[in-house]
Structure formats: C-alpha cells, structure tokens
Amino acid sequence: MNQPSKIQEPSGKLGVLTPGMGAVSTTFMAGIEAIKAGIGEPIGSLTQMGHIRLGKRTDNTSPLIRDFVPLAGLEDLVFGGWDVFEDDVYAAASHAGVLAQKDLDVLKDRLTAIKPMKAIFDRNYVRRLEGSHVKQASSKWDLAQMAREDIQRFKSDNGLDRVVVIWCGSTEIFLEPTAVHASVEAFETGLKDSDEGIAP
Structure with a gap:
C-alpha cells in the first residue's frame, strides 16, 4: 500500500521561472507585484481568496485555502x-496591453528589474514567431545544460x-510521441543527437 505523501512546509523564497515572458506571464507577474506593493488585491486567485469547507456544511468551518494548505x-x-525578445517585464506588459498603462507605471521599478534570459528557440516548432534573444549551441543537449x-x-x-517553472511560451507544433520519448535514456540520447521529435 502506498504511504501518503508528506507535503513539506514552504520556507524561504520561491523562484518562479516562465519560459515565455509575453502577455500571460507579464500580467501574472505584474499582478503579484501589485499585491506585494500593497496596491492590488488577488481578485480571482483561488489560493489567496478561496475557502475550503472542512466537515459538514453546518460546521461552518471554511478557512482560506492559503491558511490551510502549506503554500x-x-x-x-x-x-x-x-x-525570444529582450524586453523586460515592464516593456513586455506595456506592449501586451492587458493591464492599464497607469497601473504598470506605478510598478515600473519592480517590473523593469525582471529581465528575460535568452530563450531556447527553433522556428521550426513555432512558425509564427521570430526572435533574436536566443541561445546558440551545437545540440539540444547543450541547450538543456544551458537552461x-x-x-x-x-x-x-x-x-x-x-x-x-511554469510554461508560458507560445504554442508549439503538435508532435506525436516517438521512441525518443519512451525512456529517460532515449530522451537524453535524443537531446545529444538533436532529435527532431524533441521540441525546444
């Protein structure tokens, strides 16, 4: 019988990395930074504003999820x-136009400090996108090591x-699973051989 997993209590700082720093990720980051700065509320966040019912409905025991689950x-x-672009989060969020510019301007110092690292990118997998802020290497294995x-x-x-790491990149072309995906060993060999079945 499987033993229940123990969820470790969170401690210290948590890094959140997003492959792709466009409209979705910069809106997410700007929203969290606004909350941290005390100028926003986590509206729509299940973990921050949602409740969980414990016991019967009549027990009236419904703590906030953030107070019940170790997050x-x-x-x-x-x-x-x-x-694939060099824009910092402020510039990228401004370009995306999801949030009002006046709200971004208040967070400019926080958001300009978040700058993207060079991406692993191959236009064969994302045909409608071109970017110059990309890593160069001789194999997908080397690119993985760089990441x-x-x-x-x-x-x-x-x-x-x-x-x-939370995927926020552009949608890549669909690839059917092949032998390169059958095991860790096959995948690592595929990376070293730059197998076309492995998207960046």
Missing part, C-alpha cells in the same frame, strides 16, 4: 524567465530555496 506566501515569490545553468544561477543570485 509559499506571495511576498516570497521571485520572478524570472526566458524569452539548467540558468536555473541554478537564478536560484543562487536571488537566494532562493526552491524554483518552479
């Missing part, structure tokens, strides 16, 4: 990511305890 606090989040180094450096430079 990192918003003040502990540190943002970064990769993008690992980025994560380790980001963690070290920001004094983070842990890091999560």
